[in-house]
Amino acid sequence: MASVPKLLLLLFLCSDHSLIAHAGDAHEYKVLSLDSMKSDAVCSENTVSAAPSSAGAATVPLHHRHGPCSPLTTKKMPTLKEMLRRDQLRAAYIQWKFSSGGATGKFSKGGAGDVEQSDAATVPTTLGTSLDTLEYVITVKLGSQAATQTMLIDTGSDVSWVQCKSCSQCHSQADPLFNPSSSRTYSPFSCSSSTCTQLGQEGNGCSTSSQCQYIVTYGDGSSTTGTYSSDTLALGSNTVKNFQFGCSQVESGFNDQTDGLMGLGGGPQSLASQTAGTFGTAFSYCLPPTSSSSGFLKLGAGTSGFVKTPMLRSSQVPTFYGVRLQAIRVGGRQLSIPASVFAAGAVMDSGTVITRLPRTAYSALSSAFKAGMRQYPRAPPNGILDTCFDFSGQRSVTIPSVVLVYSGGAVVNLVANGVILDSCLAFAGNSDDSSLGIIGNVQQRTFEVLYDVGGGAVGFRTGAC
Template sequence: MVSVKKLLLLVLCIYHSLPARAGDYKVLATGSQKAEAVCGEALVTPSSSSGATVQLSHRYGPCSPVASTDGPSIGELLRRDQLRAEYIERKFSSGNDELEQSAAVTVPTNLGEALDTLEYVITVGIGSPAVKQTMIIDTGSDVSWVQCKPCPVPPCHAPNGSLFDPAKSTTYVPFSCSSAACTQLGGDGNGCSRSQCQYIVRYGDGSNTTGTYGSDTLALAVTSTVSKFQFGCSHNEDGFDDQTDGLMGLGGDVESLVSQTAATYGKAFSYCLPATTSTPGFLTLGAPNSTSGFVTTPMLRSKTAPTFYRLLLEDIRVGGSPLGISPTVFTAGSVMDSGTVITRLPTRAYSALRSAFRARMTKYPKAPPLSPFDTCYDFTGLDNVTIPSVALVFGGGAVVDLDANGIILEDCLAFAGTSGLSLIGNVQQRTLEVLHNVGQSVFGFRSAAC
């Protein structure tokens, strides 16, 4: 007869030999397995066939349409990212005079060099005939702008020799100083010169762009155009050396592309940020034909900071198990931001995530921290590593399972703690189609979209 002790030992051996459930862990290809660029292949699958879709690329990767550069170091990128996070937090801080400033003329006022954390670009056409312009996308900005002639080089940099010349466009119209479009810029950042509306975007490090605020035809695709698209025509810049032509504002205020195209596309857009810099994603204006395949959660808006899109994070799952974080931790809501790199969580939530993640990563040696990351690993000599899954649980029960490339960045857990507002960064959004249905006040998430 088998003793109880031997039977217990047998049960324990069987238990520990069982494989983990597939959803509990993910396989991550390390730096030694760099993906081959597949920029020319049609890997993107937008959910809407009736909207306007353009290819989206990482600005520093091989799929980028602008001149190839190495970009900032990871340390510098994270430093700038922290500045952006602090700026957004201030926008929601009660009693702060910044809340009353127009987002249109402070895009973003105290961001400084953190503008360079914006990582994804699209190529569109502006004018008649259309001139190709490669523009950074930003859900945390409203006013769009491109470099225009005349603008001395320097300060304008004409990355592709493609400065937009409004004088050569048959559809360009500068706004008058008394026009409604000029008035809505608000604040003290807009002005008047020769009866034409002037805009200015200032940055905290002293860099700025100024010029004429007007409208022209915007070509998103061969068959998708936007007439009378409002944007800034930059004639003077200071402090920029970027290789892009300008910025496309996708924020929630009245000046953004999303608001301007509401009558056509229903004030809805979605994007998919690729897993790596070596593959493309997409940006689509318009809601999907069906929300089948999406998990949805309510969108929260703020009158004091109308640019930003918020949602309610309720819990986090690690390796399939909920952390059981108290709802009071997330009462301030979370901002979904394409320009913030990493996700920042309230300190209590981040501590719980870190502890659960570390407990499942004991087989890998630790590496020195990389500020603001404090949970890093040494994957030297490994082609693939197995990491615990991480899923975000939003209001209404929407569970969003993160891609492996949305969990680890530079061999570190790609999250950080904050004492203020939580932010969902673009690393955690990778491979998801993130739907912003502003008109219906709904966020949607569809997995493996690019």
């Protein structure tokens, strides 16, 4: 849930792994097992294969919010209709941030400069579905008492927060509320501190005791406010001292069981930015392929073994990480799409479910995909998904490959269930060609996605979880 709505997603994944190559497509067609799209009843902790990094790496598992591996108790799945409705809210909010209604930010190529990297911290990630969103959750320890906290991860948010004991308005959660008075290392920031000033528009003045207050309002109207503080954070076997986060006292609009949110955006408040001096300016994650398996989040990620594309950033909207598509291939053939169609760039987002493409690009993709699926009857649209098929009576289906070609030569051959969601093509079109694109998490599954902020690149490594 970036500074945006929370959206819910059914996880439809199969066990085949995506292929990445610098040129050429390995297969023109892929087989999708429809049985793999059914909910798994038993947790099977898969062995992740995070790319090599420096010694001392800590891996935090990541799980599906409603899957059998989830540490959360609520297993009720949302309807696809509701999931898509909330996904559209999130996408619209991100696009607004870059429009005249937002900060009129534009992407440009750039990195923060190389930072010497020491020990890496890796934490397991699990796919977690909160209220109306596909969210991935990690379990961390907070405070001197090492209180367990199950938190959403989001590359579209900067301020991290957890619900704190004695909150006047908070939602039910899986773990006990964090109790600041039980932690010897907990410390609220004063209103006069530079850290408080740095909050900018997410600052919310002072409490009666002159403690710094924060407020974050998301695109669906949900919000959290409380005291901006610091404490010790444990990520696997690694410890982060003086971790800055919000101690939430009043919130609204959250109906999941998570304890809070871990921001991984590009702003100074995010976990990635706070720990850059210790772990370096690169982090990565792998979103798990099924609801019964796990992925990982890694701080201090190694940067070799990936195909890479330049990272685009906006000084006015620093939270988001951008990339630029160059072409799309379907069934081994490159679509006839002018390069100028992709000029606005696209946000690489862990919280948006469905990839949004410029209208011209989506129309070409939809037409080519339908041509490659002539053997299956068409089905009515499902919300924002308008390229749908009737797979009644089928155990498996054969679909044309879909390959995303990024600037710089990174070629990403999507897994079959990174293409199909509930019998529909898992892409949607913007209303025009000028709006910002978004690369959603359906198209990221099973890849290790690298955010090399210092090196100014986004990378992809196949079959990482």
